[in-house]
Structure formats: C-alpha cells, structure tokens
Amino acid sequence: MKLLLVLLLLLSNVSWARGTGDLGIIIERATGSVKVVENSGNTVLGTITGLGDLSHASAVYSRDARYAFVFGRDGGLTKIDVLSKTLVNRTIQSGNSIGGAISQDGKLVAVSNYKPGGVKIFDTETLDLVADIPATYGEGNLLSKVIGLVDAPDQIFVFSLWDAGETWVVDMKDVKNPVITKFRDIGRNPYDALITPDGRYYIAGLFGEDGMALLDLWNLDKGVKRILPGYGKGQKKLPVYKMPHLEGWAIAGNYAFVPAVGLHEVLVINTLDWTEAGRIPVHGQPVFVMARPDGRHVWVNFAVPNNDTIQVIDSQSLKLVKQLQPGKGVLHMEFEPRGEEVWLSVRDKNKIQVYNTTDFSVKAELYADTPSGIFFTSRAHRIGL
Amino acid sequence: MKLLLVLLLLLSNVSWARGTGDLGIIIERATGSVKVVENSGNTVLGTITGLGDLSHASAVYSRDARYAFVFGRDGGLTKIDVLSKTLVNRTIQSGNSIGGAISQDGKLVAVSNYKPGGVKIFDTETLDLVADIPATYGEGNLLSKVIGLVDAPDQIFVFSLWDAGETWVVDMKDVKNPVITKFRDIGRNPYDALITPDGRYYIAGLFGEDGMALLDLWNLDKGVKRILPGYGKGQKKLPVYKMPHLEGWAIAGNYAFVPAVGLHEVLVINTLDWTEAGRIPVHGQPVFVMARPDGRHVWVNFAVPNNDTIQVIDSQSLKLVKQLQPGKGVLHMEFEPRGEEVWLSVRDKNKIQVYNTTDFSVKAELYADTPSGIFFTSRAHRIGL
Helix, strand or coil, X not given: CHHHHHHHHHHXXXXXXXXXXXXXXXXXXXXXXXXXEECCCCEEXXXXXXXXXXXXXXXXXXXCCCEEEEECCCCEXXXXXXXXXXXXXXXXXXXXXXXEEECCCCCEEEEEEEECEEEEEEECCCCCEEEEEECEEXXXXXXXXXXXXXXXXXXXXXXXXXXXXXXXXXXXXXXXXXXXXXXXXXXXXXXXXXXXXXXXXXXXXXXXXXCEEEEECCCHHHCEEEECCCCCHHHHCCCCCCCXXXXXXXXXXXXXXXXXXXXXXXXXXXXXXXXXXXXXXXXXXXXXXXXXXXXXEEEEEECCCCCCCEEEEECCCCCEEEEECCCCCEEEEEEXXXXXXXXXXXXXXXXXXXXXXXXXXXXXXXXXXXXXEEEEHHHHHCXXX | CHHXXXXXXXXXXXXXXXXXXXXXXXXXXXXXXXXXXXXXXXXXXXXXXXXXXXXCCEEEECCCCCEEEEEXXXXXXXXXXXXXXXXXXXXXXXXXXXXXXXXXXXXXXXXXXXXXXXXXXXXXXXXXXXXXXXXXXXXXXXXXXXXXXXXXXXXXXXEEECCCCEEEEEECCCCCCCEEXXXXXXXXXXXXXXXXXXXXXXXXXXXXXXXXXXXECCCHHHCEEEECCCCCHHHHCCCCCCCCCHHHCEEECCEEEEECCCCCEEEEEECCCCEEEEEEECCCCEEEEEECCCCCEEEEEECCXXXXXXXXXXXXXXXXXXXXXXXXXXXXXXXXXXXXXXXXXXXXXXXXXXXXXXXXXXXXXXXXXXXXXXXXXXXXXXXXX
C-alpha cells in the first residue's frame, strides 16, 4: 500500500516533466490566485492559490523558465513553480509594494516599495534578504515611494523616487556592496518608468510637470535629460481615468508608440532623437500600447469607460487596421513570444481570449476569475521584463 | 522485482522534471553527437549520439523549449529531447542539406537542400513530410541548390536559389497549399542570407557579383533591391578562407555590423537606408559578428589562420575594447539570453569556454568533442533563429 502511494506520487511527478518554454500565468485579482497556462494548445493547466492581494500584481521569471516571482500590492513576494503548479515560498516584505525586477544573472529579485519607501533585494533561491535600500531623501530622514523599478544589463537595477524626484542606478555586481548612483532633480513626481528592450534608455514619466526624464545608461556621465516637453499636457484637458502604463511602450523600428496621458491619442516618438513624430487618434485614453513582437502592429487597450475595446495600429502607415470589442474590462495583453497569437484578459467576463494576430480570429477562450496580468515564461530571456 | 524496475524507471523520469529555459546543445562534429548543457550553473547534463554527419550542423527549437531539430550535412533531420536527453526521431530527408527553420507556430520544420535542390517541410510532432518544394528553374527541369532558409512572421519561410539567383517566399498558412512568391534576377549565386531580428528584412549575400539583395517582407510589391554595391569587393583582394556566416550579423541600434568578405574588416551599415556607415579594422577575416543581446558590444571570430582569436568591438565608439585568445578553432559563439555570459567552442582544444561579458573573465570550461555550433533554448522564442 505504501509502495502504491510512492508510485502514485512518482507518477504525479512524472506528469510535470515537460518543456517550460510555452508556459505562463494569469493573475486572478479577486481570489489571490494565478492560473498556470500553456500557449501551444492554449489551455489552463492548473491554479495556484494563496498569493494575497493581487490587485496591480506583476511577475518575473527565473532564468530556467520554471519559477515565477509574483509581486502583490500587499507587499507579498511569492515564488511559485509553474511546472509542479505549487507555491514554493512567500514573504511579506513590506506594507505596500508596486512591482519588481529580476537581475540579469537571475540570482536576485528586487521589489519596489511604497511603504516603507525603498527597494529590497532577495536571493531568488531562498527569498532571503540580500540588500535593503531605503529611498532616503532630503535631510536623509524621509523615505520616498519607489516606482519604475527595472533590471538592466551588468547586474543593475534602476528605479525612481516619487517624492524626491530622483532616479537611482544600483550596481549589484558585488551583492554585499551595492553601488548606488543618484540622479537628482529629474522632475517632479515620477510616476512610472520603462527601459528600452536593449536595456539602454531608462525613461520616467512625470506626474508633477510636463515632459519625461531620459537617462542613457551607456553614458551616465551625461545625466538625466528632459525629453518630450509636451508629454503630459493632456492632464489639463481631460480627467485622467487611469495613468497609462509606461512598461507597455511599443518600440517598432525607430518609432516608439506611447499612450498620451489623458488624451484619446497614441503618441509616436522618434527614438533617434526622442522627439515627437506624430499622434494617432484612438478610441479612448490608452493604457497599454504594445507592439506585436515583429513590430508590424501595435495593439492598444483603453481606460474606462472605453475598456471594452481594442484597437490595432499598423506601424508603417500609422493607420488603424482593426477594432475589436472583447467586452468590459480588457485589462492586459500578452503576445506569444513570436507573435502569432495574443492573449487578452477580459475581467468582467471572467475570461481570457486568444486571438490570431494575422486574421484576428478568436482561437480560444479560457475561464479565469477576474483576470488581469498575463505573463509568459519567455519573459525570462528578455532584458527589463 | 518488476515493480522495482518500474519504480527505477519512474525515478529516472522524475529526475528530468526541470525548467527548460536555460538548456542548450553543443554540436560535436567528429562524433555525430550533441552535448546537452545548462547555462545557470554552466554544466554538461548528458550526451545524445547517433545524429550522423554534423559538420556545419545547426539547430532550431520547439516552442516549449524541450525539443531540438538538428540539421546535419548528410540530409539528416534529427529530433532530440533535451529534457530526457534522448533521440526521439530521425529521418534522412535528402542527400545533402544546409540548414533549416521552424515556423512561427512551431508546427512545421523546413530544411533547405543542395541535393536534390529544394525545401522539404515536416510536421514537428511526427517528422512526416508535409510539403515538398523542389527549387525548379530555367525550363523547369533544373533544380537549384537552396541556401539562406529562414522563418518569418505569418507562417512564412524565405530562401534563395544559388544556381537560379532567385528568392522565394513561401506562405504556409494553409499547409496543404503552400503559396509561393518568386523573385527572379536577385543577383548571381546568392550564397547565404539573413533576416533581421524583427523578421522584416531578408538580405542575401551574392557570391557571383558585388552587393547584396534586400527584400522588405512588409512590402513585397517593391521587389528585391540591390544594396551595398561595394559588398563582396574584398574577394578580389585576398583569398577568402571561409565565407562569412550572414546569420551572424549583429544589429545594435540602427547599425548592423557585418563581416567583410575576404578583408580584415567589420563593416558598419546604417539600417535606416542600408548604406555603409564605416569600417573597423580587425585581426583577421571575420566569420561570425555577433551582438551581445543588449547591443553594446559586438564579438567577432575569424577564419584560419586567425581562428584562435576573438575581438570585441564597442558599438558606440566603434573601437576594439578587448582581444581574447581562447585557442585554435574558435568556431562559434552563443550569448546567454540576457547577455551576461557568452559560450565559445574551441574545437582544437575539445572545450567550451564561458566568459563573463563585463569583465571578460573565464567562468567555466567544459569538455566537448570537437565542438562547433552552440544553441540555447531561448532561440525558441526568437524570430528567424
């Protein structure tokens, strides 16, 4: 009997054995759980529960594409195994957090915190604390909320201080001695940031003034430069229903496609000189503006009251080529790694839709409880994701 | 006793269960085998034998990052399981072949053949023949050698005909009815080709005349355009010890770094207008010119008699920043997906060296029998690889 149990256990383990390159997770906001999915046959493989408050949650992957690190709003950092579909480890590392990043070598996971303001860095193997970087400013006794945390090449993390208007570059090559380079006066209230797919340019959006703050990580001595003086002007014209996500910037060829703040427009930016190259009128206030992996199309979702719609822009003609209406609460999109299909979470319908990106047909619909973020394991191999 | 055997078998299976995102293979030319490796701890996990003639072999990966399809010179197409480290299936599909590609959706693997000249397309699950595309030309009774086969977005394969001077675009959306678009008179004797990382531009090198043939896959109606009129001129000046591999082009920002044919130079090309932007003198005739994933450095290896050396170019200053001498027969390089380390095969020393790409220190040395190509599973998620 005992032997039979052992056998059954082993059998259940054997069923794990599969490639992990086509796996992913879907955040279920309301239930503090994630669905484990695969994008070859487009199916749900299982559910992992007990991840706490997952509103605004995001995730990064280990370099072997087996483990996800999920950053919850409640300060929870949870390590899950998408192969065995189990929760491996969990730590409440702060009172309120807003995202994280994984180091180039995959050994460190960093979390940016609102409360207490700062960044904590953990060992990805054990979730032991490796470095604690309080976001001090002013006389040194104030702590700033931290936003826009990303990883960069050479074991670097970059993030910005909402209250202080600073960007910090942290070199973690020596984990015992983080080397911090601080850039002050980057602009008032940076609210989010992004890093270009090559890991070279870090760009922070400013809530407190117009324009954005650009840092060239290859030329730190040149300091932070203000770009796109008109960016953010929309704030004064229309109420902003949802701050756009800067991580969602689409880079296609030399153009970046960017959600305009508070306007029904997608901005086109020339990345050669970081000037505005055009504006495309769209259906609502854009939230995520994401390029298909080949850069030929750019998919856009919108803030309420237009969050039932998706628009697709051709990056060559800058014209709309398609409009879809998946339903209320389209919160996130994730392309399969080579771009043939895209997954959309439709929160209010409790479902995921998978579209073919060439003919826009629906290839699959999956059930998920109030789904938001979708994250595929191919992110493990991308800089800044 | 039988139960014990079953148990042992199951146990051995359980030991497979791991993430496949950090796996890879190394081609062992002389022994017709591949080493299965992992790049988190930099170790060899096992050897798979029986793959036939592996001179000039290359490989692509299934979308779940579990199976590799290895293209041998003897026309052998071998499917191996890098998770269980076993040979799954093998077919001798022609008399002489030169590489292959996997479709965007991962369901089709295509092989380009010298003899008989053409492309055969197989089901990745079974290796059953799905389509046979003979490279007919002239009166239709001649068959051309096929080179430069790549995959492109929208289920497309692209390749060129050495004897005919043609480029063919094959749309496989309907596997029963491949739609072939032929471009004639692209130039004499295309010898190799590449596709840009976004899958937009296909560029064939010409052996029979100077210049290269560029096809914009987003604008097929514009036809093939001749670019870089000086490219190939080197042939007249120096004997060419080894034709450079075009697949190795490095794209960093708006520059492409390209091996000059027969010259001790790396060409810099402006990809905005496909004109020459500069030339960098190097140690020998370059073979592979490869960008670190962040594009900041470009690594170059060389043809005999300089194939014991590696040079590293800074893509911003266009200056050499490092020279390494791993030993005779440095045949191939493969960067880890986020670029922190690079693996070099040093054939004549029967070893693989793993370098840190920031401080150029050697992090590991592994034994392999006359190693050549190195292919990591992260290629599964890239267009054209």
